[in-house]
Amino acid sequence: MQINLKLNGKTIKEEIADDLLLIDFVRKHGCYSVKRGCETANCGLCTVFLNGKPVLSCSLLTARANGQEVTTLEGLQPEAEEIGSFLAGQGAEQCGFCNPGFMMNAIALFRENQDPTDEEILEYLSGNLCRCSGYEGQLRAMKKYLAWKKEKQEVGA
Structure with missing residues (x-):
């Protein structure tokens, strides 16, 4: 075909x-x-x-x-690098095998909802299997990333 x-x-x-x-x-x-x-x-x-x-x-x-x-x-390198640095900064990368899936879904979430609650973040990322962590590092990383983006937008405005 x-x-x-x-x-x-x-x-x-x-x-x-x-x-x-x-x-x-x-x-x-x-x-x-x-x-x-x-x-x-x-x-x-x-x-x-x-x-x-x-x-x-x-x-x-x-x-x-x-x-x-x-x-x-x-194809999403700038966004992926930003989010990846926050995952690494919170110790959420551990073995790193699940990170690409997490980053893809985080990018999708943030494009749809720029101010998600903790529950919305966890729900959106729930389809990503991570055998190394309890997802707390990922949640911390996403929250810090969102706070950084918000601060960056306020400074740039």
Whole structure:
């Protein structure tokens, strides 16, 4: 099957197998932040944006992305670096395996809701499996990041 999609802003036209999962497609194209964890759409490690909305690439056929825009963490470097520094600063990175999924979902959350409550943050990030932490570091990091963004906007205004 012939597909035509944008991956991190780059147009890709390619012949693919009908059963190719999006996770395998993006990794083939060098997007190694997208990780294979559970393969059952339960861990969040394979999160990508499809037309700006988070989806689990381990459960989506590449054919479904035909004509669409796919964005991985590699395509969101400025935002990812900011959020990543707050995760590291709060000791939330631990082994780091889950960080790309957390960052993708945090970026999606902050784009939708710039002033979420603790409960909303935890709910939005609940689909991300982290075996190292109790999610307290991630919550602290997200709250500090939001406070920093708010202060930055107030100073810049």
